[in-house]
Amino acid sequence: MAYWLIKSEPDVYSYTKLVEEKEGTWDGVRNYQARNNLKLMEKGDLALFYHSNIGLEVVGIAQISQPWFQDPTTDNTNWVAVKVKPFKALNKPVSLQTIKQQPLLQNIALVRNGRLSVMPLSAEEFNCILKQSETHV
């Protein structure tokens, strides 16, 4: 099982909305690095859900419910989407500031490359963020 971090602007698609809808399609990715990460996702993988632009914090955990398929928002076969469902909301959101303060998390793309929207996390990195959120899986 792999771990990921996915970013969304909450006024476009928030974790709350995902909870309301029970399942969401993660589409619209137009970046090859992010696309490659989408293609590596498998059903059952867990992804931290980060709110960019507004909030700037990890608010919940999503679970990949369907591996990659053609992105329905475009005919261009370069792009793919996955399906996700809510797994667990965090007891306490973890802010970008907090993440940047963790020695263990200095190398994650969220800190090093602010623009990547889908990135892998190691189990250690994933658990480090969970620990800050006082959430148990």
Next chain:
DNA sequence: GCCAACGTTGGC
């Protein structure tokens, strides 16, 4: 609203 960082495009 600004600007830095990065990716993409297109001329040569």
Next chain:
DNA sequence: GCCAACGTTGGC
């Protein structure tokens, strides 16, 4: 295949 110009993202 290089590199300058441009567009986009996202933190501040």
